[in-house]
Amino acid sequence: xxxxxxxxxxxxxxxxxxxxxxxxxxxxxxxxxxxxxxxxxxxxxxxxxxxxxxxxxxxxxxxxxxxxxxxxxxxxxxxxxxxxxxxxxxxxxxxxxxxxxxxxxxxxxxxxxx
Amino acid sequence: xxxxxxxxxxxxxxxxxxxxxxxxxxxxxxxxxxxxxxxxxxxxxxxxxxxxxxxxxxxxxxxxxxxxxxxxxxxxxxxxxxxxxxxxxxxxxxxxxxxxxxxxxxxxxxxxxxx
Numbered sequence: 001x002x003x004x005x006x007x008x009x010x011x012x013x014x015x016x017x018x019x020x021x022x023x024x025x026x027x028x029x030x031x032x033x034x035x036x037x038x039x040x041x042x043x044x045x046x047x048x049x050x051x052x053x054x055x056x057x058x059x060x061x062x063x064x065x066x067x068x069x070x071x072x073x074x075x076x077x078x079x080x081x082x083x084x085x086x087x088x089x090x091x092x093x094x095x096x097x098x099x100x101x102x103x104x105x106x107x108x109x110x111x112x113x114x
Numbered sequence: 115x116x117x118x119x120x121x122x123x124x125x126x127x128x129x130x131x132x133x134x135x136x137x138x139x140x141x142x143x144x145x146x147x148x149x150x151x152x153x154x155x156x157x158x159x160x161x162x163x164x165x166x167x168x169x170x171x172x173x174x175x176x177x178x179x180x181x182x183x184x185x186x187x188x189x190x191x192x193x194x195x196x197x198x199x200x201x202x203x204x205x206x207x208x209x210x211x212x213x214x215x216x217x218x219x220x221x222x223x224x225x226x227x228x229x
Binding site: 035088105106110 | 123146148150155157158159160162163167204206208216217219220221222
């Protein structure tokens with residue numbers, strides 16, 4: 001079964017700690033994305049990557065970092081510089097060669113700062 | 115400027131009643147259109163998409179949407195809703211027709227079904 005997995009499903013962090021959210025896909029997609037979701041605000045793009053070893057900032061990249069060392073993996077680190085990190089985080093992927101840009105989503109990680 | 119607007123943040127309806135969730139966009143380029151559904155604490159699942167051809171698109175779970183180019187709208191409809199349709203619905207628009215096209219999501223509409 002092809003798809004996107006995110007782990008963990010729930011994550012708790014103390015203030016001042018960095019945490020890393022995992023995203024893995026076996027859809028053979030080149031492009032991967034991280035979104036942040038807050039109530040009533042829809043999805044906001046944090047970072048995206050079109051190919052391995054390359055990524056670009058989205059609309060709200062401050063306080064976050066990513067890496068793309070493998071095609072299948074796109075981990076997101078929430079750093080202590082992110083002032084309000086409590087949110088639901090969604091990872092997505094798409095086929096870069098498709099002009100439709102249809103995105104496929106993982107199940108999400110809910111991060112809570114204590 | 116490119117934008118996607120979902121006019122209703124919440125839509126309450128009674129079970130078995132019809133529903134319409136509205137989506138409008140602003141664009142000077144060609145678009146591809148999507149509706150996604152999100153159940154609580156889950157990711158987004160594709161309901162339907164308009165890529166080309168017939169402007170009336172049918173999706174999963176009995177939903178359909180109609181692309182209206184002159185009104186730049188892509189409203190989602192279902193003739194008779196069920197309790198299991200309770201979820202949040204997102205309209206998404208891919209602007210342009212290249213692999214580098216930008217996709218923008220609306221702010222979502224929460225559909226609540228009353229028995």
